[in-house]
Amino acid sequence: MTAPLAKIDATPYATPSSVWRLRTDAWEFLGYGSKQLTALATPGKGVTAAHQQMLVEVNRKLNVLEAIEPYWAVPGKAHLATLRARIEDGDYPAALDLVEPVTRGFARFRHEVDDRATDLDPEAQPNDQTPMADRRPRFEVLVVDDISETVREELFAEMAGQRRESDAFTYQVNVVPSLEDALIAVMLNPTIQACILRPGFAVSARNRPGEDLRRYLDGLLDPGLPQFTPKARILSLADTLKELRPELDLYLVADVSIEDLAGSSNRRFNRLFRREESMELHLSLLGGVAERYETPFFDAVQHHSRKPAAVFHALPISRGGSVVNSRWIKDMGEFYGLNLLHAETSATSGGLDSLLDPHGSIKRAQDLAARAFGARRSYFVTNGTSTANKIVHQSILAPGDVVIADRNCHKSHHYALMLAGAQVAYVDAYPLNEYAFYGAVPLKALKSMLLDYRRAGRLDEVKMVTLTNCTFDGIVYDVERVMEECLAIKPDLVFLWDEAWFAFAGFHPIFRRRTAMAAAARLQANFKDPAYRARAKAQRAALFDPETGEPVDDAAWLRTRLLPDPDATRLRVYATQSTHKTLTALRQGSMIHIFDEDFSHLNEVTFNAAYMTHTSTSPNYQILASLDIGRRQAELEGFELVQRQAYLALSVAQAVARHPLLKKYFRVLNTLDLIPEEYRETRRPMPLRDGIAAMDEAWRTDEFVMDPSRLTLHIGNTGVDGDTFKHKYLMDLHGIQVNKTSRNTVLFMTNIGTSRSAVAYLIDVLVKLAEHFETERAEMSPRALAARQAKAARLLATPPPLPDFSRFADKYRSGAHTVDGDIRTAYFTTYKNDACGYIMPKELIDRVRAGEEIVSAGFVTPYPPGFPILVPGQVFTKEILSFMAALDTREIHGFDAELGFRIINDVPAPRERG
Numbered sequence: 001m002t003a004p005l006a007k008i009d010a011t012p013y014a015t016p017s018s019v020w021r022l023r024t025d026a027w028e029f030l031g032y033g034s035k036q037l038t039a040l041a042t043p044g045k046g047v048t049a050a051h052q053q054m055l056v057e058v059n060r061k062l063n064v065l066e067a068i069e070p071y072w073a074v075p076g077k078a079h080l081a082t083l084r085a086r087i088e089d090g091d092y093p094a095a096l097d098l099v100e101p102v103t104r105g106f107a108r109f110r111h112e113v114d115d116r117a118t119d120l121d122p123e124a125q126p127n128d129q130t131p132m133a134d135r136r137p138r139f140e141v142l143v144v145d146d147i148s149e150t151v152r153e154e155l156f157a158e159m160a161g162q163r164r165e166s167d168a169f170t171y172q173v174n175v176v177p178s179l180e181d182a183l184i185a186v187m188l189n190p191t192i193q194a195c196i197l198r199p200g201f202a203v204s205a206r207n208r209p210g211e212d213l214r215r216y217l218d219g220l221l222d223p224g225l226p227q228f229t230p231k232a233r234i235l236s237l238a239d240t241l242k243e244l245r246p247e248l249d250l251y252l253v254a255d256v257s258i259e260d261l262a263g264s265s266n267r268r269f270n271r272l273f274r275r276e277e278s279m280e281l282h283l284s285l286l287g288g289v290a291e292r293y294e295t296p297f298f299d300a301v302q303h304h305s306r307k308p309a310a311v312f313h314a315l316p317i318s319r320g321g322s323v324v325n326s327r328w329i330k331d332m333g334e335f336y337g338l339n340l341l342h343a344e345t346s347a348t349s350g351g352l353d354s355l356l357d358p359h360g361s362i363k364r365a366q367d368l369a370a371r372a373f374g375a376r377r378s379y380f381v382t383n384g385t386s387t388a389n390k391i392v393h394q395s396i397l398a399p400g401d402v403v404i405a406d407r408n409c410h411k412s413h414h415y416a417l418m419l420a421g422a423q424v425a426y427v428d429a430y431p432l433n434e435y436a437f438y439g440a441v442p443l444k445a446l447k448s449m450l451l452d453y454r455r456a457g458r459l460d461e462v463k464m465v466t467l468t469n470c471t472f473d474g475i476v477y478d479v480e481r482v483m484e485e486c487l488a489i490k491p492d493l494v495f496l497w498d499e500a501w502f503a504f505a506g507f508h509p510i511f512r513r514r515t516a517m518a519a520a521a522r523l524q525a526n527f528k529d530p531a532y533r534a535r536a537k538a539q540r541a542a543l544f545d546p547e548t549g550e551p552v553d554d555a556a557w558l559r560t561r562l563l564p565d566p567d568a569t570r571l572r573v574y575a576t577q578s579t580h581k582t583l584t585a586l587r588q589g590s591m592i593h594i595f596d597e598d599f600s601h602l603n604e605v606t607f608n609a610a611y612m613t614h615t616s617t618s619p620n621y622q623i624l625a626s627l628d629i630g631r632r633q634a635e636l637e638g639f640e641l642v643q644r645q646a647y648l649a650l651s652v653a654q655a656v657a658r659h660p661l662l663k664k665y666f667r668v669l670n671t672l673d674l675i676p677e678e679y680r681e682t683r684r685p686m687p688l689r690d691g692i693a694a695m696d697e698a699w700r701t702d703e704f705v706m707d708p709s710r711l712t713l714h715i716g717n718t719g720v721d722g723d724t725f726k727h728k729y730l731m732d733l734h735g736i737q738v739n740k741t742s743r744n745t746v747l748f749m750t751n752i753g754t755s756r757s758a759v760a761y762l763i764d765v766l767v768k769l770a771e772h773f774e775t776e777r778a779e780m781s782p783r784a785l786a787a788r789q790a791k792a793a794r795l796l797a798t799p800p801p802l803p804d805f806s807r808f809a810d811k812y813r814s815g816a817h818t819v820d821g822d823i824r825t826a827y828f829t830t831y832k833n834d835a836c837g838y839i840m841p842k843e844l845i846d847r848v849r850a851g852e853e854i855v856s857a858g859f860v861t862p863y864p865p866g867f868p869i870l871v872p873g874q875v876f877t878k879e880i881l882s883f884m885a886a887l888d889t890r891e892i893h894g895f896d897a898e899l900g901f902r903i904i905n906d907v908p909a910p911r912e913r914g
Contacts, residue, residue: 016187016213016692017643018650021756023068024106026061030083031103033058034096041092058087071185073140073174075102136170137293139636140191141285144237145198146177162282169289179225179237180205180217186245187213187692190640193292194249194285195241197269199230212691219696220244238268244509246374247635249288251281292372292635296364298625300351305342307350315346343625346618355380355619356612365628372635373506374517375575375593379611380627382619385500385590386412388576390419391614392496392592393466395607396574397422401463402820404449407805408438408867409468410498414859418827418872423461423820425449429471430676431802435669435714436742437865438802440475440704441467442679443482444558449819450489451554456817464494469516470502472740472866473747474710475674478703480519481561483573488562491569494596496576502707503577503591504645504752507638510692510699511707516575520595527566536563572596572603582751583638584630589623641752646708648759649750650688653711655763661770662763669712669745671698671705679703709750716744716795718773719788723889734765742865744795800886803869803879809855809904812873826873829904830857840900845881857902860894862887870894876901 033054040051062084070077079098086095143155152175159173171193176185178201186192203226209217220240222228228236238250252272270288273281309319316322320341323333333341348354353362362380370378381388389412397403399421405413407426417424427445429438446465453459465486470476479497486493497516505511512518526532543560544551551557573595579585596603633641653668670685680702687695688708699705715725722741730736730746740747748762777785807813808821830836836857839847847854856870862884869880884895895901 017647017688019068019188020190020640020644021647022064026064026068027099027102027106029061030058030065031096031099033061034087034092034099037087038092038096041090055087062087068188071174071176071181071188072191073172076174134170136168137289138191139169139171139193139289140189141171141173141194141196142182142185142189142192143173143175143196143198144177144179144182144201145175146200146202147175158278159282162279167286168293169286171285176201178202178205179233180209180221182237183217183220183240183244184209184213186241186248187216190637190643192248193289193636194251196251196253196281197234197237198253198275199234199255201233201237203233212693215691215693216696219693219700235268242268245639247292247372247507247639249285251284253281289636293632294368295625295628295632296361296368297353297621298365298628298632300353300361301343301621301625304345304347304350304352305339311345313346315344317341318344318346340622343622345621352621355382355624356615356617362624365624365631369591369627369631370593372631373577373591373593374512374515374521375595377594377599379592379594380624381576381590381592381615382588382623383590383614383616384580384588385498385576385578386410387614388590388592389413389496389498390416391607391610392574392576393417393420393422393464394610394613395603396464396494396496399824400461402453402458402461402814402818403464403466404446404462405466406441406468408441408471408865409466410500411859411861411866411868413466413498414823414868414871418823421822421824422463423814424823424871425453425462425818425820426805428804430679431804432674433801434798435674435712435745436799436802437473437745438471438867439473439674439676440471440477443478443485443703446482446486447489447558447562448554450486451557453818454489454551455554456815458815458818459490462490462493464496466496466498468498468500469514470499470505470707472501473674473712474501474707476502476514476699476705476707478705479514479516480522481703483519483571484523484564485562487564487569487571489557491564492572494572494574496574499575500578500590501581501749503579504582504634504638504642504709507634508642508646510696511642513699514705516573517593517595520571520573524571524595524597527564527569527571532563533566536565539563540565570597572598579627579630584626584633584752586620586623586626588620589627589630591627638752642709645750645752645754646688648754648756649709649711649748650686652748652750652759652763653686654689656713656766659763659767659770661774662766665715665717665770665773666766667714667717669714674706674712675702675704711748711750713746713748714744715746717792718769719792719795721795722746729769730765734768736762736765740866743799800882801879802865803877803883806875806877806880808873809853809875821873823872826855826871826904827858830872830902834905836902836904838896838899838901839903841881841885844876844901844903845878845885848876848878848881855904857904858894860884860892860901862889862895863891863893868894870901873904876903 036054037051037058040048040054062080065080066077069075069080083095083098086092086098147155155175156173163170174185176182180203182195182201184205186195208214220243222236225233225236234252238252241248241250250269252269253275254272255275271284311318311321318341320333320338323329323341324338345352351361353360355362358366366378366380369380370376381391389410393403393413393416397417397420400423402423402425403417404425404427405417406429408429427441427449429441431438450459450462453462467477467482469479483495495516499505499516502515505515506517539560539562543556575593577591577593579591580587580589599607656662656666656668671680671687672683672685680698682694682698682702684690684694684698686708687698687705695708715722718725720729721743722745725746726738726741730738738746738748750759777788780788807819809826812821812823812826814820814822839854844854854876856872856874856876858870858872859868860870861868869884870876
């Protein structure tokens, strides 16, 4: 390493998620600086002040790059050393020749350089006689070993000698000397796709990492690591690399005794090699990436589209038959292209497979998705996560089963529970009344409800817990802790985590920790750990009366961090993800991920039946192919893209906080605004802003955390409500698309497709809008200004509280001491003649105030907040009606402005419980 990594930390907000920007900007500035220095270096005039100042800035950027480039093979530290020498010699045109190939490679924000600039030989220069740019996908291989420069050059030459023109991919090799350097490299450099471990590596980095990375590494590494045996060090490094980036291929190269390592390392390494087996290692490197690059169904669709065929099945558009020969719709083919039309088919043979009974390319594609997302099984869904949720609910629940569900969850869950005939026990998320939306459900509320059912003697009826992670507004649960503590009360609970907005999270080490699949895997590992088992046993002894065997009082259970009984617990975890929302897939492309230890003997048959029930027999093959290709991208570059999206969101938040006019009208809500103090151990408003170690601390300890890639912009000071701001000012005037607002907020979400230019445009638009509001107010009459200020005051004031779930009418409840209700019976009651009617809000308010029990006949869902305020069988309350009256929104599903609310006229007698 040629410079201390602390130089990175000296730059504001330099975290591993922002190093890509520092690196790109530094190289681009060096290009600009080289041009300026060339122009300023006028012969005979000496060194001017402008020339000297530019040299200072150029050297500052070189210092930053000297801390970063050792972790990249391309262009690498040798290239950078040559660049510094050219600048010190005053040969600025030659310096520019070294910089330009690098900056060309940063096009589209990729961490690549023009392959004409470099080769495996670190001394290669861009003006060498090298072939034209190689268009094959390129990746980097990290070798971890403490070797001399001579041995390093021999290694480069040896690996370069194995390359062939027929190779599907090309790669460059970099070497770092220590375990810590390896961890830093895989965090900073997303182009690394494989690591080769050789026993000679040291433990500590030769130059101390910056404070942020130092703290993060300390949280990853065992303090006793320097005393470990070489074998233990190798295995520890392998485990940590897999924790950080599980998609990496790991290889072990050793001279002796590799047979001794084989048994203990088979889960960690793709293969073990002796040093002389360089060709086998080369082929393995290519093969490992090829496994992730594989897209079986996408390839099958491409192959089908290129084959000649005669179509005699029910799909006129197949092969473009009804389009290309038409006199009237040729523009469809011109717009969408022939590839799309040629790929359309309803055939399930010839390599295409059947979604409803997959045995070929779709089955293989789903297996690859399961590997990528850490699931035991994964299923593709072509009509959105709404359908995925219905499939999971129907596969698990029988009529009468009790489900604990977040009342704030997506409407698809409410409809699914109605269709399944489940008894729904709604639990409320904490309200954020000032902003008119909900947070998430506190763990204490979940435990309390489970304990209520235990006390009522009905715990055996509780089948499932359904929660949304992360919420639309970006609030993320501690998934592992929720499942752990709930399973300690009821060890066979099934969990459905709606991760519609969180599919990207599995591809970053900190985000991944709070995904359903990763949490299930950690719990499974914990249950096998003797120390964990001992702690769980000791806790059970304290929580049960030794004489009666009965649990002690509920208060003790509520205040204790519960551990389940590993021998009694069954991990049954499901996650539904809208792949199309946060990863690359066509609209409605979703997945179901399963980590269910009892799936094969308890749920597979019913799951397949539910899948058949809700899945079209004519699924869209383009959606399926996009799910396949989206998985490939996530495995090969998801880590890079997720880091970038979080940092870009942070850059918007910083711009709003710093700009004098922006902060007058706007404010980005932070963790302290959206997560009450009782649910946090940390106190940082934006943990990622303070570095990856700060973010890691919050995501390890806090009950709820904020997804940093989402920005809730408070707009109350503008005097414009969220709906108007969205449609009039963002979409109509500037073409900025958002899909969620509240009365005084607008939600902006960065994603893996967000670019720096898009972020710059958003900031520019916000500045223009702030200037518009400033000018508008300056030109208003006193009366108009007073009206605008009054509107702003209303938006800044707290409206009527968000209503908690009231209760089900007694006729639909199962018992006096528990809260669940039968929404299916209530829903289908309305199918009977004269069973329901309509009532206008004013009359309804009067009747409720008079003490009459009025029961909703259907789902009433205002947008925003976007979840059912009322469900079938639920009792109207004054609080619900006050909230509805205060709503200022154009879209309310289930409410007819001319007829009013639909209510049940004749509430049926309670049904007998079997």
